[in-house]
Amino acid sequence: MIYLLWSLRYGKLAGNNPWEHRVWNGRTQSPPTTFNFDETPEVTWEAYDYEHIPMPDGGHA
């Protein structure tokens, strides 16, 4: 568990989408802002249609 505390200061920046997922977690900042999204995100795709859901920006920094 010690390395978790270590990573707080010295860990590399996680970026907005640390696991390179296509879900909503990757579409906001790390850590998220107070209301998770500053503006209401627009959805143009079906849920679970992962092959057509665009990948959010920002993997490992």
Place this chain on the structure above:
Amino acid sequence: MGSPHVRGGYFAYAALVFSILSYLVALPSAVRYLTGRRPCTRVDFVSTPMLYALGFIGLFTVGGLTGLFLAALGIDVHVHDTYFVIAHFHYIMVGGALMGYLGGLHFWWPKITGRMYPEAWGRLSAMIVFIGFNLTFFPQFILGYLGMPRRYWQYPPGVPSTKCALYGRRFNLGRLDISCL
């Protein structure tokens, strides 16, 4: 999980009711577990959270199957109120709760803090937790099966073979691994 832990007497009809209650826990748990496992078939990269999730599956399987032992009356007469129950309980609680908690902690850590934890250390700790837990609690299945009762401060003379008791004690040092992390 109710019956093996709280059952008091051995009145036959009461035992029957407790057995039914135990099955009411065990069988839906098995269904829920087998259905929940399906999304894990498309895994292409084993990260720290995934290691914890796989550990969860392994430990929870053992805990769940031994739960069926405790629900079956014929076997429970033998292992009731022994270390077998303790081992079963910890496989359920550590396997079901602690492994999930630690895996979730690692999964959300970068999102929560904005910093990535070191992956190598994460995997190492997941392995140590898994191995240390098994070294601690698996011998308790054997101990309980050999007749070691729970809530005794000492090994009763001649009940479990001293060899197994010794191994159990020695393996309990594995608990240090968990507490150190």
